[in-house]
Amino acid sequence: MSTIVEQAGAAAEAAAPERALRPPSYWPFVVPALVTVLAVIIFPWLFTIWMSFQEWKVGSPTTFVGLSNYLRLPADPRFVESVGHTLSYTALSVLLPLVLGTLAAVVFHARFPGRGLLRALFIMPMMATPVAIALVWTMMFHPQLGILNYLLSLVGLPPQLWVFHPGTVIPSLVLVETWQWTPLVMLIVLGGIASLPTEPYESAQIDGASTWQMFRYITLPLIMPFLFIAAMIRAIDAIKSFDIIFAITQGGPGSASETINLYLYSVAFVYYDLGYASAIAVVFFVLIVALTALLLVLRRRAQWNALGSDT
């Protein structure tokens, strides 16, 4: 296939030597990927949308039911609850890594011996296999034998039930998510800090500014764009979080940590209610797009504010 194209290309160029310098068509490079993307990304999407208008349980024929799958959603208490769980889980899983990751970036921006190795160790949580670390966290959360309650007892705090209590399960899972993903925020913000000009710091130093003042009034405003990017990526990943929650709690206890993604899994592959699951998938996707758009709007507004305060 490629040789035919190659020969055809060569023949065309030989036939028109004066046109040899015109940029060639790059379509043949893209076609295989285009076919792949159509097959594994676009086709599933169109099929999901079509399915969301069908009543389809595995084993029985499909029937067109219009919007009724969508109309089931607001009346489904498990779905409504899962939206709440998803939003609180996402909000915490954006904010905490953002704050800690910025602090970590400030520290890693300094030069110190062993920096490269320590940075590698620091980013390990986000590269490690999620299921494997979820398993160890489950052991650490164990109310009687877990190391976390032992650590709490060392500082005189009462033992917690962590992921085994409806009231603490989401914060506990956020702890894992924060531990895992703070490094990504750190890397993005570190890239931002490294690109900053040095002049403002020099003149601030001459004016006798403290380290905190320099961070607050120079570094922070200048790295805002990077913080927004980090927040956006974090929000997209946190809202879709699956492996950690599924492996540690499977949405429990009860359904206290069941996010939209976990509920979607249950509807699709435990109850095999594929039409309804597709409707959840579509609504979930719209929610993610809306969240991304909201953050983009906030970012634009922040830029305008920055411009406004400058002038």
Added chain:
Amino acid sequence: MSVNTLLSRIGLAVGVFLIVSPAILFFLWMISLSVKFEVDNAAFPPVFWPEHFAWKNYTDVLSSNRFFTYFKNSVLVTGGATALAMLVGVPAGYGIARMAAHKSAIVILIARITPGLSYLIPLFLLFQWLGLLGTLWPQIIIHLVVTVPIVIWIMIGYFETTPIELEEAARIDGATRWQVFRHVALPVAKPGLAVAFILAVIFSWNNFVFGIVLAGRETRTLPVAVYNMISFDQLSWGPLAAAALIVTLPVLLLTVFAQRQIVAGLTAGAVKGG
């Protein structure tokens, strides 16, 4: 002045320690769990350094014949999905960069924000219909959802920064576009190939959600096998922690040895993702 520098040095050391210790202590504890017998793992207060090391935990996992099936499955799925993604994704990254078709990146962005589960429902039905469910093919194909966007995204970035003048010179000398790609563009973009390859391998190796739906008893990858150990076979912590460590060890080693490529890839993807 020197007191000040000393103080700021100490402050920095404390800061570094506070920031890095959660990661280090976690993995040390993971190792500790994996080399202890049940008596030590169930002890309170916890035992950090056991008197007797339970190397048996590791030999048990490694000598189970199913472990090698799962390991082989993981290698085939990750290897297959990465190889295919490089094959179609690298030329695509080149084509998109040269055509400056930045709008096509929207598809990559959509792929990035779509939850993995929403691909699973239709593709699961498709694989069932095609009768592929007992084989590794469904997993190899669906892992393309992860690997192809990574490869394309990173390669666009690298090909955009490689100079076009070299390619023009080669074309003047009569090279075809394929020859230009193969002998001029590709060698220059070698660091990008490494970055794309490493990230695709890591994210495919770590993937769990596709496996729990698509893998049968004989086609499980390692993350799915470890998850099934928790729920069914194994309740003692030592062997579980050992299995978890074995599963994630290749990725951790890659992180240490290819740190530069990983950081470059993640921040490029991230910054451009905005």
